[in-house]
Amino acid sequence: MSELTSAATPSGSKEPRLLLAEGLFGVLAILALTAVLWTPYPVDTPDMAVALQDPGSAHWLGTDPAGRDVISLLMKGLLTSFVLSVSALILAAIIGVPCGMVSARWRTGLGMLNGARTMLALYPAIGAAVLFATLWGASGLTAVLALALSNVAPLALATCNAFAAFQSRGYVEAARLAGLGGGRATRHVLSPILHLVLAEAARLFGFNVAAEAGLTFVGLGVQPPAHSLGLLLHDAQSYMAAKPLLTLLPGLLLTVLIVASALAAGGLKARASRGGSVGPA
């Protein structure tokens, strides 16, 4: 059923979920990148005279308990979310993707990969973060390492499954029979494989964003002079009844990031299954 409907949609048209995700990520990334150079107000100089202001013409979304502009803090926090989540993903990909490719090529690797996966699952991000924080003191770096450790196995598995799923396709077999080596035969399906791996990366990005905020909230991640959405939530908790906006905004931003990555993951997966049946784009 689903194959029929997906074949009916023209392959040139874009996945609507992917478009929406691109739009959301685009806006958020621009906000975060702007924060590298410029924020509406400086965020490192507390000004108790304007602490806990309601939204107004000077501070559009108000100020935090230390009198800092909320929009500026949110932009800085967003930047931290992006930087930490992506660095963890890159670290994990350096190890995970080659492991997945090797396991897909040689079947014996799969058993080892499965063993490593269940072993690594014993150290969920927070467990690893506790271990690293005890050893070296909590910082953004220990949080990144913990997130990377929890990303390795899912990325490797997704890579392995993506390669395995397309290796048995007719045209890959045909290319191999035509005398092309395994590597060159795989080139025919590289695009859908890439989309599948990217889909898992997008899902993990959302996981990392939420986990970084959680780790930072409990004191295992980014430490105070730096900025993070988790720290904003932490600082807001004592003022919750009086200033609910301080709790609502960072959480809303986190949720938008997670929704965008879920949309991207879904869209990329759908695109991979279409790409697989029509051929590489």
Added chain:
Amino acid sequence: MIWFVAKTVAGAMLKLFLGTAIVFFALELGAPGGAGWEGVNARFWPWLGQLLLGNFGTSRAAAVIGGLLLDRLAVTLPLIVFALVLAGAIGIGLGWLAGRKRGALATLLTGAAKGLTALPDLWVGLLLILIFGAALRWLPTGGFVAWTSSPGMSLVSLLLPALALALPLAGVIASTLRDAMLAAREADYYRAAMARGLNDDEIFRRHALPNIAVRMLDAVGPAIALTVPGAIIVETVFYLPGMGRLLLDGATTGDTAVVEAGLFLLMLGLLVVTTGIRLGRALVDSRLWNKVAA
């Protein structure tokens, strides 16, 4: 079947041993003023033996860790169980309705289920405090009433934290159940059974349910396992004196003995959950019985 159970359990115990050893060696070798490889190696086996006997040593503040753990587990275990019960009830109810109904209501319920999966449990906790604690003033916003003083009030103080853990999981359960129910209707065995003249309820009970159960355990299993570490964050949000607090305090003060014991229990909890799910899946899907436990 017995062979499969034995292999799965043995594999889990091996993993627990390896995981515990890695934590112990990392912490003891990395600690400032550590004893070096020889010294740590010599201490490992006696430590492990004591651990298995339930003797976790003493913390920096000279408190017996075993007693500390028991106090903290009395908060964390009920929290996790409560959360799983809530998540099961909400998730299955929501998913069942979304899978059965048609039209706008189904779209709305499916949207609600998918939306719940996107909420970080940290923020769900804060939102619940905001709504039920700060605005409506119905429920306590944090802290814990000891079981010995008033069991009813203890449960009340666990209600919001459990809900915070449960809602994202309920979203995963609901959307998986809904997708699995729709997929079952499209499946060949469903049409074949219809052609044989079975009625809808019978097909569902005899053919669709095992298939749905396997898909549920596959997809929901990892999410269930995540409630164990998730509890650490939720405990912090609600100022609950649970395992999470103990572990985090141990990490900030560099109390290695407490962290070792805490991480051991965290890994044990995770393994109990994942092994339970594995065995449950095998119970439903007998094709797995002959496979080697990975």
